[in-house]
Amino acid sequence: MRKILIVGAGQAGLQTGLSLLEHGYDVTVMSARTPEEIRGGRVMSTQAMFHTALQYERDYKLNLWEDQAPEIRGVGVSIAGPEGDRELDWVGRLDNHAQSVDQRIKMAGWLELFEDRGGKVIFHGVTTSDLDSLTRHYELVLIAAGKGELVQLFGRDPNRSPYSTPQRVLSVSYVHGAGRRPEHPDMDAVRFNVVPGVGELFVIPGLTLSGPCEIPFFEGLPGGPLDCWSDRPAAGEHWKRMLELMRQYFPWEYERFKHAELTDSQGTLSGGYPPVVRRPVGELPSGGIVLGMADVVVANDPITGQGSNNASKCAASYLYSILERGDRPFDREWMERTFERYWSVVEPVTTWTNAMLQPPPEHVMNLFRQAADTPAIRQRFVNAFDDPADFGNWFLDPELAEQYLREVARG
Numbered sequence: 001m002r003k004i005l006i007v008g009a010g011q012a013g014l015q016t017g018l019s020l021l022e023h024g025y026d027v028t029v030m031s032a033r034t035p036e037e038i039r040g041g042r043v044m045s046t047q048a049m050f051h052t053a054l055q056y057e058r059d060y061k062l063n064l065w066e067d068q069a070p071e072i073r074g075v076g077v078s079i080a081g082p083e084g085d086r087e088l089d090w091v092g093r094l095d096n097h098a099q100s101v102d103q104r105i106k107m108a109g110w111l112e113l114f115e116d117r118g119g120k121v122i123f124h125g126v127t128t129s130d131l132d133s134l135t136r137h138y139e140l141v142l143i144a145a146g147k148g149e150l151v152q153l154f155g156r157d158p159n160r161s162p163y164s165t166p167q168r169v170l171s172v173s174y175v176h177g178a179g180r181r182p183e184h185p186d187m188d189a190v191r192f193n194v195v196p197g198v199g200e201l202f203v204i205p206g207l208t209l210s211g212p213c214e215i216p217f218f219e220g221l222p223g224g225p226l227d228c229w230s231d232r233p234a235a236g237e238h239w240k241r242m243l244e245l246m247r248q249y250f251p252w253e254y255e256r257f258k259h260a261e262l263t264d265s266q267g268t269l270s271g272g273y274p275p276v277v278r279r280p281v282g283e284l285p286s287g288g289i290v291l292g293m294a295d296v297v298v299a300n301d302p303i304t305g306q307g308s309n310n311a312s313k314c315a316a317s318y319l320y321s322i323l324e325r326g327d328r329p330f331d332r333e334w335m336e337r338t339f340e341r342y343w344s345v346v347e348p349v350t351t352w353t354n355a356m357l358q359p360p361p362e363h364v365m366n367l368f369r370q371a372a373d374t375p376a377i378r379q380r381f382v383n384a385f386d387d388p389a390d391f392g393n394w395f396l397d398p399e400l401a402e403q404y405l406r407e408v409a410r411g
Contacts, residue, residue, distance in 0.1 A: 001026045002327070005138040007126050009033075010103070011047075011311035012294035013144030014110040019060050019319045021117050028120040028138070032145070035108035039209065042266045044103045046172055046217045048072065048190055048204045048305045050386035051096035053312035064109055065101045069207035072098040074189035075382035076181070077368060078252065080196065086252060088368055091189055092378030096386070098190070100206035100215065102174070126150065128284065135288035140330040142318070143282065146295035153282030154292045160350070166272035167301055167357045168199065168219040169227040173239045174206070174267035178214040179256035190305065193250050196359065199226045200303065201250045208263045216242060216257065219303050222272075225249065229270035238268040275301045275354065280339035281332055291335045293318055298346050300353040305385065310346050317342040348389040355396055363398040367405070376408055 002025050006013045009031035017027045033041065057063045074091045081087030115121055126134075127149055135141050143150050181191065188205040195201075199220040206215050220226025226245060233241060239262050246254040262268065278297045282290045294311040321338040328334075360368075371377040384390040394404040 002140070003138045004028070004322075005030065005134060005141045006144055007131070007141065007150065007290075008144030008146070008296075009038075009107055009111055009121075010044075010144060010146070010294070011107075011308050012315045013142070014107060014114060015056065015060075015062065015312060015315035016142065016144070016293070016318055017119055018062055018110065018114055018117065019315065020322065021114070021119050022060055023319075023323060025322075026120075028122060029111070029114060030122045030124060030126050031111060032123075032125040034123050035111045038108040038111070039104050040266070041104060043172065043174055043208075043269050044107075045307065046100075046202070046204060046215055046302060046305070047103060047206075047308035048098055048100045049308050049312065050094070050098045052386050053309040054096075054099060056312050056316045062110065062113070064113070065105065065207055066099065069099040069101050070188045070205040070212050072100065072190055072205055073187045074184065075385060076183070076189045076191045077371075077381075078191065078193045079368065080194065080249075084195075084249075084251075088372055089183065089252075090372045090378055091184055091187075092371070092375070092382035093187075094386070095379075095383050098385075100204050102206060102208040102213075105207065105209060128153065131290060132284050132286045132288065135284060135286070135290065140322070141288075141290040143290050143292045143296050144294055146299065150282075151278075151292075151296055153284070153290065154278035154280065154297060157277045157279050160277035161275070162354060163275050163357075165274050166222060167275060168303060169222055169229060169270075169272045170302065171218045171220070171226070171229050171238070171242060171270040172215065172268060173242050174208050174213050174215055174263040175239065175257065175260040176210070176213055176263050177260040179259075181256065191253070193253060195249050197221070198224055198249050201246065201253060202305065203253065204305075208267070210263050213263050214257075214260070216246070216253070217302075218242065218245065219301075232270065235262055235265050235268045238270070273299065275299060275350075275357075277350065281335045289332055289335065291318075291330075291338065293342075297339060298343075298350060300350055301357055303356050304349070304353045304388070306349050306353065306388065309386075310349060313345050314342050317345060348392055352388050352391045352396065361398070363401045364395070367395065367401055370405060370408075374408060
């Protein structure tokens with residue numbers, strides 16, 4: 001029975017660990033926090049998981065909250081014009097529903113499930129010096145903790161990382177009591193609101209500790225009006241500030257959120273980070289090597305809502321590579337090939353995400369305008385959130401976009 005250590009108890013680490021248990025591996029997970037500490041802590045993300053990622057969870061019976069979380073049936077786009085009102089506003093339907101489960105619920109529950117299924121959990125923070133001794137006791141060590149000292153083991157890949165500074169300032173609140181979106185009152189949908197020169201406001205229907213909720217999420221341009229979180233306000237002030245910014249810049253969303261309240265005192269988050277791709281193999285002072293995964297090695301900006309999806313796809317890709325390896329050693333060459341297999345999946349996501357951080361070119365605005373009157377364009381756009389590789393076939397290139405519009409016009 002091959003022994004594997006996973007450092008980090010998030011989407012990628014726990015999905016990988018739980019999947020490996022089903023295939024008879026001896027798996028240990030190291031988590032800096034207990035399930036109780038996770039449930040009682042601050043929100044960690046703005047996850048919206050689409051069909052492919054959700055199916056990986058179903059395959060290993062990890063979809064413990066599927067019957068409780070709202071079914072996200074669409075993705076809507078609103079873009080403000082020069083006068084501040086909406087120039088564009090439409091929604092497209094997903095072929096298969098998406099869902100969002102507060103990671104405080106999910107990771108705490110998965111940690112408990114991991115132990116119930118025979119996995120070993122060590123509740124302890126891990127330093128580089130700790131890893132030096134640990135690697136001698138395991139055949140493979142995966143690093144799935146995307147923050148802290150261990151990330152420094154993995155050098156930035158400049159050829160795959162066009163940005164060196166944060167491209168957005170992020171702020172999040174989890175709230176109860178928001179009104180329904182009047183354009184589709186009977187359908188839960190992720191809403192993507194854009195004010196050029198200011199930033200974006202996403203709204204994600206989700207499930208939190210106290211039940212269904214809405215997750216409004218600002219992506220502010222650095223130096224702009226949505227970049228106002230350096231003082232790290234307390235939860236109540238944080239939400240009050242978000243509401244006032246909604247009122248000024250996203251009034252169509254403010255109308256349904258003006259009476260909403262925070263789900264709990266830990267339901268806010270703010271910050272920012274540079275999008276980065278790192279080299280996948282980390283070398284320890286003793287010469288031992290470890291393999292990074294998910295946002296340790298590919299940390300995209302959350303503007304396209306792909307973080308948890310990428311983590312799930314990374315777990316599925318690494319699982320395949322581990323099973324395929326059989327009893328052969330997990331050497332450096334295997335580690336690099338394993339990452340490149342995952343990179344073939346996540347590279348289109350990274351390209352699309354980095355493009356969305358820039359002002360939309362005219363061909364993209366033309367696609368959005370045409371989508372308002374053409375259901376086929378809306379459907380293709382929103383369903384590519386599940387398969388972002390499709391964006392390269394029509395959305396990102398002006399000539400391919402023009403060709404696609406001609407095909408749509410022909411019917």
